Amino acid sequence: MASAPYEIKEIDGMRYAEAGADSTATPVLLLHGMMGTVDNWEHLIPAVAQAGYRIICPVLPMYTIPLRQAHLQGIVDFVHRFTEVLGLERAVVTGNSFGGHVAAMYAMQFPERVEAMVLSGASGIYEVEMSSSVMRRSDKNYLRPRVEKTFYDPVHVTDELLDDVIDIITDREKAIRLIKFARAVEKTSIKDQLDQITAPTLLIWGKQDEITPPDVAETFHAGIAESELHWIDECGHVPMQEQPGMFNRVFLDFLRRTVGAPQESLAG
Numbered sequence: 405m406a407s408a409p410y411e412i413k414e415i416d417g418m419r420y421a422e423a424g425a426d427s428t429a430t431p432v433l434l435l436h437g438m439m440g441t442v443d444n445w446e447h448l449i450p451a452v453a454q455a456g457y458r459i460i461c462p463v464l465p466m467y468t469i470p471l472r473q474a475h476l477q478g479i480v481d482f483v484h485r486f487t488e489v490l491g492l493e494r495a496v497v498t499g500n501s502f503g504g505h506v507a508a509m510y511a512m513q514f515p516e517r518v519e520a521m522v523l524s525g526a527s528g529i530y531e532v533e534m535s536s537s538v539m540r541r542s543d544k545n546y547l548r549p550r551v552e553k554t555f556y557d558p559v560h561v562t563d564e565l566l567d568d569v570i571d572i573i574t575d576r577e578k579a580i581r582l583i584k585f586a587r588a589v590e591k592t593s594i595k596d597q598l599d600q601i602t603a604p605t606l607l608i609w610g611k612q613d614e615i616t617p618p619d620v621a622e623t624f625h626a627g628i629a630e631s632e633l634h635w636i637d638e639c640g641h642v643p644m645q646e647q648p649g650m651f652n653r654v655f656l657d658f659l660r661r662t663v664g665a666p667q668e669s670l671a672g
Contacts (some may be wrong), residue, residue, distance in 0.1 A: 409450035410442075410461075416489045418482075420462040421445075424453035429666040430519050432659070433495040434461035435483065435503030436523075437642075439572060446499065447648030448655065455656050456666030460495075461485045464503070466585065467578040474584040476592050480509050487517060496663060497603075498522040498655075500642060501511055501616070502585065508624075511601050518603040520662040522655060525641040528594040532591055544570070548590045556612040556640040579616055598627025605631040606658040608651060609637030632658075 410423040413616045421442040432452055436444045442524045452459045462483070469478055483506060487495065497518050499507030504526025511518040532553075544566050551569060552558040572578050609621040618635075625633040634654050639647045 405523065409446065409453070412442075413512055418462060418486050418489065419458055421449065422455070422458070425457040427458040427666055429452075429665040431458040431460055431492055431495050433483075433487070433492065433497050434459065435497070435499035435507050436461065437501030437503050437542050438466060438496065438582065438589075439569065440500065440503065444642065444645060446653055448644050451648075451652040451656065454658070456601045457659060460490070460492070464506075464666045467572075467581055471581065471583065471584070474506065475583045475588040475609050476505060476509060476536075476585075479506050480513065482498070483510055484514060485556070491534045493517065494519045496520045496522065496659065498524075499526060500524045502527055502589060504528065505589060505592070505594070505597075508598075508601060510605050511605075512594070512597055515600075515602050520658070521603045521607065522608065522658065523602070523624060524608045524643050524651075525616045526620075526624065527589045528591070528592070529616070529623045531589060531620075532615050532626045542657075553614045555646055556638050558612065560646060592659060595623060595627065598624065599629065601628045602630070604662045606654070607631055607633040608643055608654055609633065609635055610641060610643050611635050611637045611644065612639060615641040629641060655665065 410421040412419060412421055432544055434445050442463060445461055463477055465482055494517055497507045497510060504523040505528040507521055507523060508526060508528055511521050547563060547569060550560045551566065555561065575646050607621050608623055609618065611618065621633055625631050636643045636647045636650050644651045
């Protein structure tokens, strides 16, 4: 991890990755998925920081949050506390999968804190059953085809990734929380509240997303007044990992158009 393109920091018991801390531009806040990690953004973080922006990714307490708070609102509350402790008055809130669901709810509840939003493969409309099926058996032959649904190209599903999944689902405390979160996602539709989102929103979606399929993206696009939808071909549920070059280009173009180019870039 020494070569990671960001620093891991801690504040008030909350761990987070950060790069570009000296930037005066509106910061970018990243929210990872249910079984995701900071590493899901390893390609985006350096690209955004090198463009002159500050970028921050909290480690969401998916496996440590008190059981009674193991639901979407519990994570929204965590994100709000994190931004307050860090002094982030406004941010470009960005989320993938479960993190996109949380980002959208945060934008509804704290619109004054969201200058713009980026959603990719966000849950909140519907999600093809995946999380609960993965939880059932810690057998690589069983898990492989299910985890492969995350990607367009199954080459991304390595033995190392499957070992990580098995480590999570065989840990009872982690598994209990993930099951609660998966059920909360199924029950918490935001389809009828999308008109409450007022921030300019970029939807970056894999054309071959099997978990939150293309019609989910279309529903977000139709419901959020100030939204634009960008498709990435040959791409599944995690575009920032599977097609990072295209994802980064679309993301940075949106940043420059919505929050402006950083002063450092203008000076250069």
